[in-house]
Amino acid sequence: MYDWPVLQPANDRFWRTLVERLRDAGIDAPGELNRHDNHAALRGRDDLLLAQTCGLPFNTRLKDRVRYVATPVHAMEGCREARYSSAIVTRRGFDPDRRTPEALRGLRLAVNGTDSWSGYEVVKRWFAAGGTPMPAPHLVSGGHLRSMQAVAEGQADVAAIDAIALGLARNHLPELAGHLQVIGWTESRPAPPFVTAGPADDETVAALRTALHDALATEPGIREALGLRSVAVLAADAYAAMIPAESRTAIS
Known part of the structure; x- marks a missing residue:
């Protein structure tokens, strides 16, 4: 989601660090980020390994197509713990x-x-x-x-x-x-989550969480460049309120 040209070198470093840990865990992670395919379509693919999405589509059109992995914790004004405004x-x-x-x-x-x-x-x-x-x-x-x-x-x-x-x-x-x-x-609401493909098994989700945690814990340069402190694993219903206002009215 935050892959502006000026941020791409830091995102690439972050991804390479994740790839090392994922491959050590037996996951055949691609060596480069996919910047070519339509991002909205990528998030719904069964071969998706890791992506980040806004909380609204996560809780609506992607609800049955992706699995929650973790929520980033940012060190910026307007962010607190794993929430943002x-x-x-x-x-x-x-x-x-x-x-x-x-x-x-x-x-x-x-x-x-x-x-x-x-x-x-x-x-x-x-x-x-x-x-x-x-x-x-x-x-x-x-x-x-x-x-x-x-x-x-x-x-x-x-x-x-x-x-x-x-x-x-x-x-x-x-x-x-x-x-x-x-x-x-x-x-404030929970920050945009990291997600993986809907069919991903529990072992893959656990490996992704460990890789994210370890990469941020050991790479201060990545933390500083991306304003990331760590990741958190939130309750299953953490994003439940992030639906269009008209939908909430209709079901209340």
């Missing part, structure tokens, strides 16, 4: 008094995708908590990085950026992050 951001210098949902009505909203928890669903809830319907998205950017760029470049006025993406931008793209200001934070 989204920052409501505007361009730096934006009217500091316009920080409430009501005050943001009529502005151009950028969302990363309508199947995203952190960039779309949580925004609806943030506006609803303020007694205001979310404005129709002005721009569907395709990713948090592009949403940040849209706000910074004046193509949109406001966006919700997950704390992980914002922290990575602050660490690796400070010029971009410097054009943004945080005017609020949303509720």
Whole structure:
């Protein structure tokens, strides 16, 4: 999910470290990350070894197609333990008094995708908590990085950026992050989980958990570059509340 060009060297190092441990455990892990195939399709394949996905599709369209492995624990503002929030951001210098949902009505909203928890669903809830319907998205950017760029470049006025993406931008793209200001934070939920293929057996899941834990415990450079402290294994129902608001209303 966080494989921007500037982060790819660190992600490649992380993957190579995981591969060593997985192969030692008898798992024939591929030597390179797959950056060529459609990521949404990859997450539903029976030969998927490891991927990361947003909590909303994990709990909806991927629910019976992947197995939960672990949840990352990040060391960034807006992250606590294995949970994260989204920052409501505007361009730096934006009217500091316009920080409430009501005050943001009529502005151009950028969302990363309508199947995203952190960039779309949580925004609806943030506006609803303020007694205001979310404005129709002005721009569907395709990713948090592009949403940040849209706000910074004046193509949109406001966006919700997950704390992980914002922290990575602050660490690796400070010029971009410097054009943004945080005017609020949303509720927190479990961070985007690592998953494997639905048919994966318990031994594979256990090996993946061990590899993730050991790689992060022994590679401080990877932890620093990716803002990752460790991984946690959460309860089976940890992501149960991460469904579209209309679905929750329908089943309540």
